[in-house]
Structures are given as structure tokens and as C-alpha cells.
Amino acid sequence: MSITVPAPDPELAAGLDGPLTVLDLDGTRLPSELLDPHLRDIDEHALTNLYVDMVRVRRLDTEAFALTRQGQLVLWPPLLGQEAAQVGPARALGEQDWVFGSYREHGFALLRGADMGEFARIWKAYAHSGWDPREIRMAPSQIIIGAQTLHGVGYAMAAKMDGADEVALTTFGDGATSEGDVNEALVWASTFQAPVVFLCQNNQYAISEPVHVQSGVPLALRPTGFGIPSMRVDGNDVLAMHAAARIAFDRARAGDGPTFIEAVTYRRGPHTTTDDPKRYRDEAEVEAWIAKDPIDRVERALERMGANMEAVRAEAKIRADQLAKEFRAAAEHAVPPVADEIFDNVYAQPTRRLERQRLEHRAFVSSIEGAK
Ligand SMILES: Cc1ncc(C[n+]2csc(CCOP(=O)(O)OP(=O)(O)O)c2C)c(N)n1
Ligand SMILES: [Mg+2]
Known part of the structure; x- marks a missing residue:
């Protein structure tokens, strides 16, 4: 028996021959x-802003990685290479929109305005x-692979x-597309024509x-089987990613339902600080x-536009260093939670069983403290 895979519907998927790129x-x-x-509307000023954003995101990533090595943070999933x-x-x-992401979305967290x-x-x-x-209209980082797609839908x-x-x-991520949840x-998104954008960061x-x-x-072909149009985009090209996202958001806002974007990119660092990719x-x-590199590419584009790159780089560095300093101070001065509080937010009304567990836990903690 031979099986023929039907040709992809060009109406449903763009960029299958090669990821959509606008910045060489x-x-x-x-x-x-x-x-x-x-x-x-993306002029030199707007491109400079995107450049500074990427430099800041990368600096946050580098700082957090170092803080993990210094024992200040316990874990960090780096995004180096995925800034664009x-x-x-x-x-x-839009300000009113929501983000439902995984554990690697530090760029989204920063730009949504998460307090460091x-x-x-x-x-x-x-x-x-x-x-x-x-x-900040961004759900907590999701560790269960793909679960956030259900929350978003x-x-x-x-x-x-x-x-x-x-x-x-x-x-x-790319791996998440193999999960049942996704x-x-x-x-659900397709059936209800929900105003949702699926962004798959295919970091390989x-x-x-x-x-x-x-x-x-x-991966951009997978959603087409559900009737969801998709775009396969150069994920290291911030302009292509920006434009593709605008298309997807416009469709959702116009009532045209979901869109899937596959960002073809690469995770240059380890999976997390506990991984050895070698x-x-x-x-x-x-x-x-x-x-x-997504940042170098924009530098070259800005140079071609005649931007004063020395000044742009200096400005980006000042802002990135400021952010790193803020994040480092925040990590160093963070106050640990009181373990007892874990019982406060389980139910609106505490149950007798929970109260018993709280007492057991308190007794346990004082037994350790007494032993010190
Ligand atoms: C449901 C579930 N299964 C397995 C894991 C363990 N796990 C953590 S990260 C990961 C890989 C995810 O890869 P991908 O979706 O490509 O995202 P990336 O980490 O590359 O951003 C796995 C399997 C998990 N967290 N949740
Ligand atoms: Mg991945």
C-alpha cells in the first residue's frame, strides 16, 4: 500500500518553501x-526601539544565567538566540491582550512590564x-509543556x-506541538474560531x-490539518516576526479566528542551567x-539606514546595564516566603484536614529548629 501525502494548501500555509524573511x-x-x-510604519526610530528591546532582553538573560551560577537563582531557562x-x-x-506562555518567555515578561x-x-x-x-496581562510561566495553549484558547x-x-x-516550543494539550x-480554537494566536518558537x-x-x-503544516492558517517565519528576523504577529492579531480582532506562527529559531544556550547541550x-x-544572530542583523540594517550606531549602541548598553543592575539587586534582596502561608491559598475556606496539615507542618518546622 502506498500513501500519498496531499500537497499543503497554499491558502493555509505561508513560508513552507523557506521561512518568511524581510531582513537579510x-x-x-x-x-x-x-x-x-x-x-x-517601521522607520529608523521604530527599528531602533526593537533593537534596544532585544539588547535588554539578552542582557537580562545573561545576567540571570550568571546569577544562577552564583547561587542567587535556582534555575534559568536561557533564551539566547530567541530574542527576535x-x-x-x-x-x-495590544495593551488589552493576554499572553499565555511557557518558562522561557523572559522577553514577553519584560516587555509586558513584569516587576523585576x-x-x-x-x-x-x-x-x-x-x-x-x-x-500585566500575562499568565504565570507554565512548566507543563503545552498546557498554556488550552488556557489561552x-x-x-x-x-x-x-x-x-x-x-x-x-x-x-517545537516539542510542545507533539503534546495532546496543544x-x-x-x-477548540478552530471549532470556536477563537481570537487566539499560536506562537510556536521552534528552537530546534x-x-x-x-x-x-x-x-x-x-511544524507550520500541523495546524493546517485543523483548518488553522499558518505562517513559517524566520524567527531570528524581528521585523518578519513583528509583521507576522500583526497579521495574526488583525485576523483575530476582525473575527477571522486563530492563526499559527512557527518562528524558526535556535536555542543557543542549554535547555536550562542544569543541562549540558554538548x-x-x-x-x-x-x-x-x-x-x-537576530541582534547583529538589526545593527546592520540600522547602519544601512544611516543610523548613528555608536550612539544607538551606547544607549542600548546603558539601558541594558540598568536593567541587569535592577534584576541583580532584586535577586539578591528577594524575601523568602513564609512556609506557613502555603496553606492560606489552597481553598477560600480552610478545611479541617488542611488545618491539621498546617499544625503538623508547624510541628515539623519547630522540631527542625529545635534540633539546630
Ligand atoms: C507535560 C510535560 N512533559 C514533560 C515535561 C519535561 N520537559 C520540560 S521542558 C521539555 C521540552 C520542551 O521542549 P519545547 O516544547 O521544544 O520547548 P523549549 O524548552 O525548547 O522552549 C520537557 C519534555 C514537562 N515539563 N511537561
Ligand atoms: Mg524547543
Whole structure:
């Protein structure tokens, strides 16, 4: 028996022949019929802002990595290499929109306005969610792979029922697309035409598992089977990512339902600070992706536009150093939680069983303290 895979519907998927790109590696602009109309307002000033955002995000990442090595944070999942994939879409969000992401979305957290003190508490294991999700309209970091896509779709369905002008952006990794949760989320989003944007940051690995082991087809093809249109985008090109996100948000706001964006990018660092990627991937592969660096590419583009790069770099450095200093101080001064409080937020009304556990826990803590 032979099975023929049907050709992808070009109406449903863009960029399957090669990720959609508008900024070439040398900083020249490549024409894109699909994306260009959504970038008309991006002048030198706007591109500089995106550049500074990416530099700040990278600096936060570098600082957090160092703080983990110094024992100030307990864990950090680095995003080095994925700055454009986050900054482009984050800057396309409306203030009223929501983000439902994983544990690697430091760029989104920063640009949504997460307080650095609250943010640091998460990675010191002092808090499940440092920030107040309602305040910055970003759900707590999700560790259960793909679960946030269901939360995002649920939120978007409710927003539609309420007639609210809100879009949910849910962001996840390549590995997550193999999870049941993500596939269920695609079904619900498609069936209810929910105003949701799926952003898959395909950083080529699910811990040590390369993406080709997970899927024989581009990930952008997967949602098309659910009737959800998708775009495969150069995830190291902040302009392409920004334009694709704008298209997806516009569709959602116009009542045209969900869109899927596959950001083709690369995780240059380890999966987390407890991982050693040298055990499963070749350094030459990393080098090849360094050549596609998302920040260098914008520097070259700005140079071509005639920007005073010395001044731009200096400004970006001042702002990035300021952020790193703020984050370091926050990590160093974070106050650990009182263990007893863990019982306060389980139920609105405490149960007798819970109260008993609280007393047992207190007795346990004083037994250790007494033994000291
Ligand atoms: C449901 C579930 N299964 C397994 C894990 C363990 N786990 C943590 S990260 C990860 C890989 C996820 O890869 P991907 O979706 O590509 O995201 P990335 O870490 O590359 O950003 C796995 C399997 C988990 N956290 N949740
Ligand atoms: Mg991945």
C-alpha cells in the first residue's frame, strides 16, 4: 500500500518553501508581498526601539544565567538566540491582550512590564508566579509543556463570548506541538474560531530531542490539518516576526479566528542551567546559528539606514546595564516566603484536614529548629 501525502494548501500555509524573511543577514531588506504592508510604519526610530528591546532582553538573560551560577537563582531557562521571536510579537500586542506562555518567555515578561523583583522570585523558587497576571496581562510561566495553549484558547473563547476586544497569544516550543494539550487547543480554537494566536518558537530542540525526530513535516503544516492558517517565519528576523504577529492579531480582532506562527529559531544556550547541550549537539551547528544572530542583523540594517550606531549602541548598553543592575539587586534582596502561608491559598475556606496539615507542618518546622 502506498500513501500519498496531499500537497499543503497554499491558502493555509505561508513560508513552507523557506521561512518568511524581510531582513537579510547583511541587513538589506528583502521584499515580501505578505509582510511588507504590515511594516510601513517601521522607520529608523521604530527599528531602533526593537533593537534596544532585544539588547535588554539578552542582557537580562545573561545576567540571570550568571546569577544562577552564583547561587542567587535556582534555575534559568536561557533564551539566547530567541530574542527576535519574542520581541517582534510582544511589540505587536495590544495593551488589552493576554499572553499565555511557557518558562522561557523572559522577553514577553519584560516587555509586558513584569516587576523585576517579582520576576526574580520565580527563579529563586520563592513564588509560583511572581507577578500579578491580571496586572500585566500575562499568565504565570507554565512548566507543563503545552498546557498554556488550552488556557489561552479558553481565555480567547470567553473574550469572544463577552464581545471583548482582546486577543490571547499563546506561546510554546517545537516539542510542545507533539503534546495532546496543544492538539486539543487547536481543535477548540478552530471549532470556536477563537481570537487566539499560536506562537510556536521552534528552537530546534525539546531538551535533547531534535525537532526532526518529532515531525516529518514543517511544524507550520500541523495546524493546517485543523483548518488553522499558518505562517513559517524566520524567527531570528524581528521585523518578519513583528509583521507576522500583526497579521495574526488583525485576523483575530476582525473575527477571522486563530492563526499559527512557527518562528524558526535556535536555542543557543542549554535547555536550562542544569543541562549540558554538548552531549547531544555539535558546536558547528551553534556556530551556524550565531551567524544568523537576530541582534547583529538589526545593527546592520540600522547602519544601512544611516543610523548613528555608536550612539544607538551606547544607549542600548546603558539601558541594558540598568536593567541587569535592577534584576541583580532584586535577586539578591528577594524575601523568602513564609512556609506557613502555603496553606492560606489552597481553598477560600480552610478545611479541617488542611488545618491539621498546617499544625503538623508547624510541628515539623519547630522540631527542625529545635534540633539546630
Ligand atoms: C507535560 C510535560 N512533559 C514533560 C515535561 C519535561 N520537559 C520540560 S521542558 C521539555 C521540552 C520542551 O521542549 P519545547 O516544547 O521544544 O520547548 P523549549 O524548552 O525548547 O522552549 C520537557 C519534555 C514537562 N515539563 N511537561
Ligand atoms: Mg524547543
